[in-house]
Amino acid sequence: MAKTGLDGHWRGPTIVARALRDAGFEVIMIGMANTDDIVRAAVDEDVDLVGLNVGGHIDVAIRAVNSVQEARPEVPIFAGGTVPPRSVKMLQDLGVEVYPPGSQLADIVDAAQRLTATR
Template sequence: MTPKRILMAKTGLDGHWRGPTIVARALRDAGFEVIMIGMATTAEIVAAAIDEDVDLVGLNIGGHIDVALRAVDAVQSAAPDMPIFAGGTIPPHACKQLEEKGLEVFPPGSMLTDIVDSANRLTGLSETQ
């Protein structure tokens, strides 16, 4: 079976790479193909999600939630069925805003196994809860 493809991008210009790199490794170990584009603007994220024909978009968020919400809106508008999940230093009020848009959110302290489970669900590899 062709592996499911996940796009990973950072919405901000803050280059801490520890979190997304660890998550990408766990996803690859679980059989996913991960396309890392690093720090990207909303337009770049949308273009990459479509060009790379991915099954899931992962956003690493380290900045203001409005920047991330703009990226979420743009992806959902360009590809209404595209699932998105997010992780990073996201305070509780911002987690709530992302969840309201249908995202699964993984703040610091999340377990990699839970993130992989989420990727399996969101790409249809396991049943949705």
């Protein structure tokens, strides 16, 4: 679970991490992380799923998504955060599941279970 931006709102990622832990996931929090940090963690930790908290400019998130997909093409990515509808669409086009503010935690946990079911 990483936060792509440098603006430090931690609200979303901590709540989601907690819900995932309570559903039995091992959640590796890497905090504010740039693309290289995210890719390094995704590879070295041999993760099954990447969660991105994105905010700010969508190009930053897209760069992280592209790099993770290049390094670990088989690993699904889901994202949440302050993402306006048109950016949601851009991420979805890359195969990322997006959970904007107001999403239900239960849906996020379901998604994590579904996305990792075959792994």
